[in-house]
Amino acid sequence: MARRELNRRDGHRAVSSGRIEAAHGDVLPGQVSAGNWIFRLGSAFFVAVAALQICSASGVVPIGFGNWQPTMFAFLLWGVALGVSQVLKYGDGGKQTLFVLPALLFTAAMVIFPTIFGLYIAFTDWNLNAQSGHHINGLDNLRTLWGDSYFWNALANMVFYVLTVLVQYVIAFGLALLLNADIRGRKFFRVAFLLPFMLSPVAVSWMIGKSLMENRFGPLANFARWLGWENPAFFTDPWIARTTIIAMDAWVWIPFMVILLLAGLQALPQDVKEAAKVDGASTWQTFWEITFPLMLPVSVTAIVLRTIFELKLADIVINVTAGGPGGATDTISSFVYREYRDRSNVGYATMIAEVYLVLVIIFIMLLLKVANRYMQKMT
Amino acid sequence: MTSEVAAHAVVEEPEETRAAPRQAGRVAGRIAIYALLLVWTFIALFPIYWTLSTSLKLGRDVTQGHLIPWVDFAPAWKGWQSLGLSPDTIFETSNVRDEFLKKFINSVICSVGASAFAIVIGSLAAYGLSRFDYKFGPWRNRDISFFFVSQLILPPVVLALPFLVLYKELALLDTRIGLILVYTLMVLPIVIWVMRDQFDTIPPEMEQAALVDGCSIWGAFVRIVLPMALPGMVAAFILSLVLCWNEYFFASLLTGFDAQTLPVMVASQTGSSGINWWTIAALATAAIAPLLLIGIFLERYIVMGLTVGAGK
Numbered sequence: 001m002a003r004r005e006l007n008r009r010d011g012h013r014a015v016s017s018g019r020i021e022a023a024h025g026d027v028l029p030g031q032v033s034a035g036n037w038i039f040r041l042g043s044a045f046f047v048a049v050a051a052l053q054i055c056s057a058s059g060v061v062p063i064g065f066g067n068w069q070p071t072m073f074a075f076l077l078w079g080v081a082l083g084v085s086q087v088l089k090y091g092d093g094g095k096q097t098l099f100v101l102p103a104l105l106f107t108a109a110m111v112i113f114p115t116i117f118g119l120y121i122a123f124t125d126w127n128l129n130a131q132s133g134h135h136i137n138g139l140d141n142l143r144t145l146w147g148d149s150y151f152w153n154a155l156a157n158m159v160f161y162v163l164t165v166l167v168q169y170v171i172a173f174g175l176a177l178l179l180n181a182d183i184r185g186r187k188f189f190r191v192a193f194l195l196p197f198m199l200s201p202v203a204v205s206w207m208i209g210k211s212l213m214e215n216r217f218g219p220l221a222n223f224a225r226w227l228g229w230e231n232p233a234f235f236t237d238p239w240i241a242r243t244t245i246i247a248m249d250a251w252v253w254i255p256f257m258v259i260l261l262l263a264g265l266q267a268l269p270q271d272v273k274e275a276a277k278v279d280g281a282s283t284w285q286t287f288w289e290i291t292f293p294l295m296l297p298v299s300v301t302a303i304v305l306r307t308i309f310e311l312k313l314a315d316i317v318i319n320v321t322a323g324g325p326g327g328a329t330d331t332i333s334s335f336v337y338r339e340y341r342d343r344s345n346v347g348y349a350t351m352i353a354e355v356y357l358v359l360v361i362i363f364i365m366l367l368l369k370v371a372n373r374y375m376q377k378m379t
Numbered sequence: 380m381t382s383e384v385a386a387h388a389v390v391e392e393p394e395e396t397r398a399a400p401r402q403a404g405r406v407a408g409r410i411a412i413y414a415l416l417l418v419w420t421f422i423a424l425f426p427i428y429w430t431l432s433t434s435l436k437l438g439r440d441v442t443q444g445h446l447i448p449w450v451d452f453a454p455a456w457k458g459w460q461s462l463g464l465s466p467d468t469i470f471e472t473s474n475v476r477d478e479f480l481k482k483f484i485n486s487v488i489c490s491v492g493a494s495a496f497a498i499v500i501g502s503l504a505a506y507g508l509s510r511f512d513y514k515f516g517p518w519r520n521r522d523i524s525f526f527f528v529s530q531l532i533l534p535p536v537v538l539a540l541p542f543l544v545l546y547k548e549l550a551l552l553d554t555r556i557g558l559i560l561v562y563t564l565m566v567l568p569i570v571i572w573v574m575r576d577q578f579d580t581i582p583p584e585m586e587q588a589a590l591v592d593g594c595s596i597w598g599a600f601v602r603i604v605l606p607m608a609l610p611g612m613v614a615a616f617i618l619s620l621v622l623c624w625n626e627y628f629f630a631s632l633l634t635g636f637d638a639q640t641l642p643v644m645v646a647s648q649t650g651s652s653g654i655n656w657w658t659i660a661a662l663a664t665a666a667i668a669p670l671l672l673i674g675i676f677l678e679r680y681i682v683m684g685l686t687v688g689a690g691k
Contacts, residue, residue, distance in 0.1 A: 067550040095596050099507030100523065103500040103567065110564045111530060111538070118541035126544075175419055181412050191678050192420045195427060198674035198681075200625035202642040203663045206649040207430045211656070217442045219429065251422070256685065263686035312534050315627045319646050333628070336536045340632070346540050353536040364532050 027091040035088030042081025049074035079105045122354045126347035134347065141351035151352060154323075154330040155359075161246055161313060161331065165306050168250045169299065172257035179258070180265040190262075197255035201315035208248050209234075209320035235321050238328030245329045248316050253309065257302045264298030265291070296378055300371045307367065311360055332356045427671070433660035434458040441656050458657030464665065479644070479665065486640040488555050489630075490623035493562030494616050500563075501570030502612060506600060508571075509578035510586075524575065531568040535628045538564075543632055553635040561629045566619040573618070576687045577611030578604070614684035617677055624670060641666045 050071045056063045083101055086094035122141060126134035145151055179189060199207075212220040213234045224232035234244045268291065276286045314333030317323060323330040323338060332352065339349040432448060433441060440452035448454045459465035463473025504527065507513070508520050515523070542561065543552070551557035581604060589599040605612075627642040634643060645666050649659055674681065 068548045069550055072549055092596060096507060096511045097513070098503075099511070099600075100504045100513060103504035103527065103571065104523070106500060107527065107530060107564065107567065110560065111533070114538050114541035114545060117545060118537065121541060121544065174415075178412055178416050178419075183412060183416065189416050189420060190682075191675055192423050194678055194681065195671060195674050196423050198621060198670040199427070199667050200627065200642050200645075200670070202625075202627045202646045202649075203430075203667050204426070206645065206659060206663055207426045210649060211433065211660070212426055212429060217444050219425075219444060219446070222444055251426075255423075259682050259685045263682070308532055311532075314535070315642075319627075319649065333534060333536045336539075337628070337632075340540060340543075346544065350540045353534070353540065356534060357537045360532060360534060 027089065031088045031091075035085035035094075038081050038088065039085035042078045042085075046071075046074040046078040075109065118350050118354060121347055122351040124347045126345075126350075128344035128346055137347075141348050142355075144348060145351060145355060150327050150330065150335060151332075153327050154332050154335040157242065157328070157330055158311065158332055160242060161249075162307055162310055164246045164250065165303060165310055168254055168306065169257060169303055171250070172254050172302070173261055173295075173299070175254070175258045176261035176265055179262050193258055194255045196252050197259075199252065201249075201252060202319055204248060204252055205316050205319035208251070209244075209316065213244070235329075236325055238325060241321060241325060241329050245317055245320065248320070249310070249313055252316075253306060256309075257306055260302040260305075261295070261298060264295050268294055293378060296375055300375060304364075304367060304371065308364065311363075427667075430660050430663050430667070434657055434664045436657055436660075438656065455657075458655070458659075458661035461655065461658045462661050462665065464661070479662070482639055482641045482644045483665075485555060485638055486624060486642075489558045489562060489638070489640055490620050492555070492559040493566065493623050494619035496559065497563045497566045497570045497619055498574075498612055498616050501567050501615070502574045502605075502608070505571045505574035506578050506604065509575050510583065524571075527571045528568050530564070531572075535565070539629060539632050542629070546633060552633060553638050555638045557633055558630060558638055558640070561633065562623045562626060565626070565629075566622055569622070570615045570619060573615040573684055573687050574608070574611060577608050577615075581607050610680075610683065611687060614680040614687065617673060617680045618684035621670060621673065621681070 052063070053065055053068060053071050056065050079101075082105075083098050086097045086101070088094065090097070123136055123138065124134045125137045125140065175193060179186060179193065183189070196204075208220075212218045215221045215231075215233050221232045221234075233240075235241045272290055272294075273286060276290055281289070312333060313331045314337060317329050317331050317334040318337055321329045323334050327335075336349045336352050336356075339345050339352065429446075432446065435448060435454040435456070435458065436445065436452055437455050437457055445452035456465035456467065460468050461475060462479055463469070463471070463476030464479075468476075508524050511520075513520055513523060518526075538561075546552040546557050549557075551560070585603050585607075586599040589603050590596070594602070625642065626640075627646065630640045630643050631646065634640065645659075645662055648662055
């Protein structure tokens with residue numbers, strides 16, 4: 001890790017940075033070499049433990065480790081050694097590094113290692129039920145994926161689910177405008193609107209999907225009958241099932257967007273609106289020509305965040321329909337979940353997940369790019 | 380003032396005659412606003428009300444669609460009895476209750492543990508990113524921030540199966556520690572996002588004064604910055620708590636028996652068809668109750684957590 005500059009990011013840099021840098025100059029040469037040695041020892045220990053465990057696992061050295069926890073603790077120790085050596089070597093600069101180091105090491109260990117490991121699993125025929133262990137099978141999983149109609153079906157469903165984010169946004173914007181109107185009891189309405197967001201999707205699956213929509217005596221089914229739908233069944237027709245699933249998900253997540261948009265509305269400058277009113281603009285004009293353009297940045301944030309969460313949709317599908325009827329409500333996540341739960345097909349399921357990750361990254365990048373360009377054009 | 384109004388009225392006579400329909404339109408508009416607000420309030424609250432009331436119903440009350448207690452059905456403790464949580468069974472021994480309490484405590488430990496851990500390492504990182512200029516090889520502050528926040532995009536499925544296999548090797552499967560680590564990873568981007576905004580709003584002059592007075596960087600952080608950032612930390616903590624408490628995907632894959640959390644229990648109960656409605660309703664009520672209370676009493680902090688982070 002390279003040295004870092006100690007400049008503070010504010011306008012008073014000239015006053016403060018000199019003093020901090022002076023403290024930074026106090027590092028003794030002995031400390032530097034001690035720091036180096038601590039780091040080297042820590043690294044050597046970590047590598048040694050890991051190597052020993054690898055040898056033991058592959059049967060070269062007959063030491064019976066019960067599990068890989070020794071390596072994990074050696075990694076923790078290595079992290080501590082790294083932190084100590086930073087402080088010893090760079091003084092205050094090292095102390096500054098310590099702020100960000102725990103989170104950085106934690107995220108790196110928890111994300112990068114499993115991702116690399118996942119890439120390895122994705123190219124094997126790993127099945128937890130198979131007696132013969134697992135073997136690398138090259139691109140077989142990718143080929144299976146290419147011909148797997150369930151995967152493409154789930155992907156198409158994801159497109160539908162993500163497109164509904166726009167509808168959710170419109171509803172959320174409407175509700176935010178209502179809450180922003182001059183009303184009494186705003187606090188009550190705000191809490192009432194927020195509550196669905198607090199509920200776990202699993203509980204919602206039962207509360208709405210399995211009990212309100214129970215087709216014999218659920219209140220929602222009764223209501224549908226009263227509206228004239230003879231035999232209300234929410235999960236037998238593919239399109240109705242998809243819409244119902246997304247309606248439940250929207251019920252949970254619309255409050256999230258409402259909160260973001262309401263905060264945006266409340267931060268709008270009041271004088272612009274009043275000026276428009278004085279000029280004789282109608283409410284409708286004021287909204288389209290002033291409120292909506294000013295709200296664009298917040299709207300884009302809300303839509304992007306909601307899309308990111310929509311792409312993770314799984315719990316409700318798993319618990320209400322398990323992907324049915326015939327995969328009509330499947331999301332990628334619920335498909336992967338079933339692939340593992342029902343068939344223990346870890347290798348193939350991981351390949352689906354990795355391909356999905358690549359698609360998600362590409363999609364989000366495109367979305368951000370389009371959003372940026374749109375905003376530039378508008379302002 | 381009055382004469383001015385009178386003068387106005389005299390000069391702009393037609394204006395006044397037009398004002399009456401406008402007044403009527405405004406009243407209609409207000410009625411529409413309240414009507415829409417009430418409609419959505421009903422949509423938002425009815426499922427919750429239905430669950431609460433169903434936990435107090437008997438089978439025939441459910442099938443006949445009775446809705447209002449004391450008016451069209453007599454509340455009964457049946458569902459709560461089978462959980463061992465009704466007033467008359469609360470002091471008796473009950474296996475179901477022990478089971479429920481075990482999951483409940485697991486949920487509490489996992490969500491509080493993960494939120495606390497994420498707040499500690501997340502606040503530290505956010506403070507560092509807000510105040511100092513880092514340079515790790517080609518990585519600057521912007522890149523580090525992006526690295527953290529981009530974890531939000533990662534769908535849980537990508538990590539789930541590798542974690543399953545790795546946790547088995549690390550003997551972390553079905554342990555609360557294992558779940559806490561995953562949940563920390565899940566909420567860390569949000570915590571860092573919220574906290575970095577929070578620290579950005581605190582003027583650095585105070586710490587600078589403390590530094591000049593001979594305080595160390597750590598001392599200035601703990602004694603001066605942390606108290607000022609406390610509301611933001613509470614907000615981030617509660618937001619994390621909500622997300623962890625409701626998490627199902629990882630919990631169902633990575634736990635089996637010992638570390639199972641409430642959502643997994645609810646899911647397994649609702650999946651089996653032989654269980655009575657009132658029991659599931661009572662279970663669902665008990666599972667969502669803590670969060671409903673948080674939502675009602677700490678709404679301010681949830682709103683703050685969501686809006687501070689997304690403000691930029």
